[in-house]
Amino acid sequence: MATATATTRRPPALLVFWRSTIGKKSVMAVTGLLFVAFLLAHMAGNLKIFFGPAEFDHYSSWLRMIGSPVLHSSWYLWGQRTVLVLALVLHVTAAVQLSKRDRRARPVRYAHGRRPRASFATHTMRWGGATLAAYLVWHILDLTAGVANQDFQEGHPYHNVVADFGVWWVNLIYIVALLMLGLHINHGFWSAAQTLGIRGATRDRAIKTTGTVLAVVITGGFLIVPIAVMAGWVS
Structure with missing residues (x-):
């Protein structure tokens, strides 16, 4: 009597990678480093506000012309936004799924309600995200759509930033978000360095130092703009 053997089709390797814990952590690591690179560039651009309205508005206009004349106006900008949104979706999805997987693996809470040796930053990762x-x-x-800025003027980013940070509660929202x-x-x-295999006692110290420096530089670089507006250095 002949027996029929069912052939099981294996899922694509990329899907298998995504479903694995290390795959999700790797996606979070790569997308996280992409965001750090973007934030550094974005911060550097924001600091042009200290050179005056003409310089800052020209920089904003230049962003829309990157790739010209090969690309039409704003094509590069929208391409960048698409990549960042996709990276954000992957980053958040991986984080949520890993968090659920972690809770399923340990249904009993840790003693005293916290993981041993976890830093304050570790505890705030979920709520911070x-x-x-x-x-x-x-x-x-x-600042992009201008819906929440009552004094928004299309094509005048310098004015929009100054008008925005002239409101105390907007600054409060901005400062809290930057500290997070x-x-x-x-x-x-x-965490990203650990996931990507960059380990070792010496490297670990260097990575932690680099992460701290990046955090301070990026946070401080963004914070100086609302501080300057509030202090009247930029008006």
Whole structure:
């Protein structure tokens, strides 16, 4: 009697990688480093505000012309936004799924309700990520779409930034989000290096130092703009 053997089709290797814990951690590491690179470039651009309205507005206009004449106006900018949104979706999805997987693996809470040797930054990673996601939506509505900025003027980014940070509660939202960002980078950079296999006692110290420096530079670089507006250095 002949027996029929069912052939099981193996899922694509990329899907297998994504479903694995190390795959999700690797996606988080790579997308996280991409965000750090973007934030450094974005911060450097923001600091052009100290050179005056003409310089800052020209920089904003230049961003829309990157790739010209090969690319039409804003094509590069929208391409960059698409990549960042895709990276954000992957980063958040991987984080949520890993968190659920971790809770399923350990249904009993840790003693005293916390993991041993976990730093303050580690404890704030989850809530910090949620805070940053909410702030990102606000930031787009505020300075990109102009919906949340009552004095928004299309094509005048210098004016929009000054008008925005002239409101105390907007600064408060911005400062809280940036402090969360600093904590996120400080711990996330070290975690990404561990995931990508960059380990060792000497390297570990160097990576932690680098992560701290990046967190301080990025947080401080973004914070100096609202501080300058509030202090009247930029008006």
